[in-house]
Amino acid sequence: MNDTYDVTETLDVTGESCPMPVVKTKSAVDGIDEGDTLEVVATDPGSMSDIDGWAAGTDGVDLLDQIDDGDEFRHYVRKTA
Template sequence: MSSEFDVTETLDVKGASCPMPVVKTKSAVDDLAEDDVLEVLATDSGSMSDIDGWADGTAGVELLDQVEDGDVYKHYVRKTE
């Protein structure tokens, strides 16, 4: 997958640990319009599985990609409804 998306907003949750990256991601997605893309920057390695699981079980969101960039985990989430 490519991490080149038309990012609408970036959420920086670096330094936050579980469950805060997911909690803050949900809150940020709630404020987006349909088809907007949220980039989430996290340093918690657990955010890879946490955000993937949250997106998989949540209607109205799609996890587009996840990228490990050094110590930062980048997640790209699209609001679909």
């Protein structure tokens, strides 16, 4: 649970490696409403740069934050359009 962001949905991609965290994040964002926030929980360290790059190049999403918890990486993505 996250108190910083009003998370609408959590996507668990732990144990999956590139490109699946980004592929599943895109699919999950497509399924939420504008203004909703998706929390993505991953174990692939590459997800930090992959999701950042995807969000930077994708209209209609904002990457709010990324948190490196050591063994887990949490990404907060808001759908803006």
